[in-house]
Every structure is written in C-alpha cells, then in structure tokens.
Amino acid sequence: MNDIQHPALRPDRIGDLHLANRLAVSPMTRVSAAADGTPTSEMADYYTAFARGGFSLVLTEGTYTDTRYSQGYANQPGIVTDGHEAAWRDITSRVHDAGAPMILQLMHAGALSQGNRYRDDTAAPSAVQPRGQKMPEYGGHGPWRTPRAMSQDDLDQVVHGFVTSAVRARRAGFDGVEVHGANGYLVDQFLTDYTNQRGDRYGGTVANRVRLAAEIVSAIRAEVGPRFCVGIRLSQGKVNDFTHRWAGGSRDAEIIFAALAEAGASYLHIASEGRDWVETATLDGQVTITGLARKVTGLPVLANGGMHDPARAAMVLQDGHADVLALGRGALANPDFPRRLAQGLPLADFDHRMLQPMATLSNARLWRPAAGVPA
Numbered sequence: 571m572n573d574i575q576h577p578a579l580r581p582d583r584i585g586d587l588h589l590a591n592r593l594a595v596s597p598m599t600r601v602s603a604a605a606d607g608t609p610t611s612e613m614a615d616y617y618t619a620f621a622r623g624g625f626s627l628v629l630t631e632g633t634y635t636d637t638r639y640s641q642g643y644a645n646q647p648g649i650v651t652d653g654h655e656a657a658w659r660d661i662t663s664r665v666h667d668a669g670a671p672m673i674l675q676l677m678h679a680g681a682l683s684q685g686n687r688y689r690d691d692t693a694a695p696s697a698v699q700p701r702g703q704k705m706p707e708y709g710g711h712g713p714w715r716t717p718r719a720m721s722q723d724d725l726d727q728v729v730h731g732f733v734t735s736a737v738r739a740r741r742a743g744f745d746g747v748e749v750h751g752a753n754g755y756l757v758d759q760f761l762t763d764y765t766n767q768r769g770d771r772y773g774g775t776v777a778n779r780v781r782l783a784a785e786i787v788s789a790i791r792a793e794v795g796p797r798f799c800v801g802i803r804l805s806q807g808k809v810n811d812f813t814h815r816w817a818g819g820s821r822d823a824e825i826i827f828a829a830l831a832e833a834g835a836s837y838l839h840i841a842s843e844g845r846d847w848v849e850t851a852t853l854d855g856q857v858t859i860t861g862l863a864r865k866v867t868g869l870p871v872l873a874n875g876g877m878h879d880p881a882r883a884a885m886v887l888q889d890g891h892a893d894v895l896a897l898g899r900g901a902l903a904n905p906d907f908p909r910r911l912a913q914g915l916p917l918a919d920f921d922h923r924m925l926q927p928m929a930t931l932s933n934a935r936l937w938r939p940a941a942g943v944p945a
C-alpha cells in the first residue's frame with residue numbers, strides 16, 4: 571500500500587472537533603504526577619511529543635475525579651483542585667500549540683484502587699473482592715481489598731465528582747472529556763454482572779447496570795452544554811480479567827450503546843483491554859463491536875487494540891468498523907507514528923521494558939539509551 575494514501579491519514583471530525591487524521595493517542599496511565607496529583611512539566615513534554623508527531627487527538631491517562639474513592643494509584647494525576655487545573659492548563663496549551671486537540675479521561679477506580687491518598691478502603695457496586703492481583707507496573711502488589719458496597723449517597727457523589735471534574739477540564743483548556751467506562755474500573759464494575767450484585771435500579775438487567783454510566787454522561791452533558799465533547803470508553807475485557815465478554819453479546823451491546831447515545835455521548839471508544847481488537851471485536855460471530863456501535867448510535871466510534879499494524883488499521887477504517895483509531899503501545903514506541911506512516915518510514919516495535927519496573931515517564935527515559943533509542 572502507498573502509505574501516503576493510507577486511510578488513517580484522512581481528516582475527520584468528532585462533533586465540533588476537527589481531526590487532522592484518524593490517529594489518536596490512547597489513554598495511558600504513567601503514574602508520574604506529583605504525590606498530590608498535580609501534573610508535571612515532564613508530563614507536558616510527554617503529551618506534546620504526540621501532538622508534534624502528528625497525532626490528531628491526544629487522550630490523557632485516567633485522571634481521578636474526587637477526593638473520596640476515585641483515585642486508583644499513587645502519583646496518578648487528578649482534576650479536583652485548583653492546582654491540578656492550573657497544571658493541566660499548561661499542558662493543554664502546549665499540546666494545542668503543537669497542533670492537536672486534547673481530551674481528559676475521567677476515571678473512578680472503584681474496587682480497583684491500589685493507591686488513594688485520601689483513604690485506605692475502597693468502594694464499589696457490591697462487596698465483591700476483585701479477581702486477580704494488584705498491578706506492579708502501577709505500584710501495587712498482592713490481592714485486592716474487598717470493597718464496601720456504595721450507597722445512593724455515594725453514587726450521587728460519584729456523579730458530582732465527574733461533573734465538577736468535567737467543568738474543571740473545560741476551564742483547563744481541554745477540548746472534551748472521556749468517561750472511563752472500560753477496563754474493570756468503577757463504571758465497568760457496574761456494567762459487569764459478577765461485580766454488580768445490587769438489587770436496586772443499578773443492578774440486575776443490562777439496562778440497570780448501564781444506568782450509572784448513562785447518568786454520568788447525561789449529568790456532564792447537562793452541565794457543559796451541547797457542544798463540548800463528552801465521550802465514553804467501554805471494553806469487555808478488564809485489567810484484572812482479560813477474557814471477560816458481555817454475556818448477552820450483541821443484545822447487551824445494543825442496549826449499552828443506545829443508552830449512552832441517548833444520554834448525550836459525543837463518541838464511543840471501544841477498548842480491547844489485554845487483547846487485540848481482532849480477538850475482542852466479533853460479537854455472536856457476526857458483527858464487530860465497533861461496527862455495531864456505529865450502526866446503533868450513528869456516533870463517531872474509536873477502535874483500539876493493535877491498531878499500530880498499518881494493514882489492520884486500513885481494514886478497520888475501510889470496512890466501516892470505526893472512524894478513528896486509538897494507539898497505545900504503538901504510540902509509546904512511535905510518538906511520531908502519523909508522520910512515519912505519512913512518510914513511509916519504518917515503525918519501531920513496542921518494547922515492554924520501557925514500562926518496567928513501573929510505567930513511569932522516568933523509567934521510559936532511562937530505558938532509551940539502554941535500548942539504543944535517541945532521547
């Protein structure tokens with residue numbers, strides 16, 4: 571294929587947001603903020619490099635939304651204080667100067683919190699101990715704590731945290747927010763049958779289990795108005811359960827997607843946690859999860875999972891499975907991936923050692939000379 575013609579290089583839009591191409595940076599936690607959650611100038615350099623490298627959209631790492639139960643890791647950034655907001659403003663301004671819009675991912679860790687400076691206990695839909703173990707790359711080890719089941723008051727405070735954080739994000743210069751509804755964190759814990767054992771209107775049927783996600787999106791939408799971009803990320807797999815799939819397949823997916831479109835989402839971002847899109851995309855052996863999301867909602871859909879393979883990326887776009895591609899590991903290995911694709915330059919392979927022993931920016935910097943990669 572002539573890479574100049576690659577379909578990922580064609581422009582697009584998400585609502586009012588103009589995208590120079592179809593290549594977005596996927597959200598990636600780097601546990602490199604100050605201890606109080608303030609983003610750093612090192613983070614500004616990191617995000618700006620993607621914009622300089624030609625990515626048309628930069629999604630941030632998951633950022634916590636309140637001073638209660640939302641924080642997931644030590645050194646995770648927050649968007650809950652004036653200091654956080656001011657530091658993010660410096661970052662958005664640099665990324666904008668380098669030519670890309672930027673979206674803040676809003677994250678509540680729920681039961682999958684392994685570091686919260688505001689408290690030691692965790693809270694989630696139900697008192698179910700999470701599967702698997704805490705994640706060493708984000709500073710955790712050993713089994714997860716069993717969370718406390720959230721009350722209605724807790725849920726009101728969760729929604730309030732997302733809304734006030736979205737307002738702060740807009741003030742900080744972000745072009746939109748993305749609700750983290752994927753990968754096993756709080757919103758996904760509500761969606762998931764085995765972590766949600768509630769008997770109230772947030773538990774039981776899929777329509778009930780997606781209610782919290784829809785309430786968060788619609789509460790943000792009501793506050794920020796119709797034009798500000800409010801996306802949501804979903805996935806079947808989880809950081810602590812890669813093989814989980816929605817029990818009702820495409821029937822569940824249709825209910826979930828329709829509820830979120832109805833709530834006012836600007837786009838849906840479908841992640842493939844722990845697996846490539848190819849492995850997680852097909853529902854009921856027929857439709858792709860991203861293609862179905864497009865069809866049900868009519869909204870722009872971001873696909874994720876192994877999209878750094880140019881042939882796969884072309885297929886996903888050309889066959890109508892998605893509008894935009896989010897690159898995680900491929901962007902870490904090639905912060906200038908779009909430029910390389912446009913110029914037909916070779917692409918570097920992702921080396922997991924750049925995230926070891928923890929996924930910090932300083933470890934990635936130390937890895938570069940050892941791996942022979944220019945600083």
Ligand SMILES: Cc1cc2nc3c(=O)[nH]c(=O)nc-3n(C[C@H](O)[C@H](O)[C@H](O)COP(=O)(O)O)c2cc1C
Pocket residue numbers: 596597598599600630631632675750752753803841842843844846874875876877878896897898899900925929
């Ligand atoms: C170091 C690292 C941190 C991640 N942190 C987040 C995160 O904060 N929020 C999120 O939604 N996904 C997170 N992910 C998942 C990625 O966004 C992406 O879904 C995953 O890497 C698969 O895409 P890829 O094949 O392009 O790498 C993270 C992935 C990596 C490698």
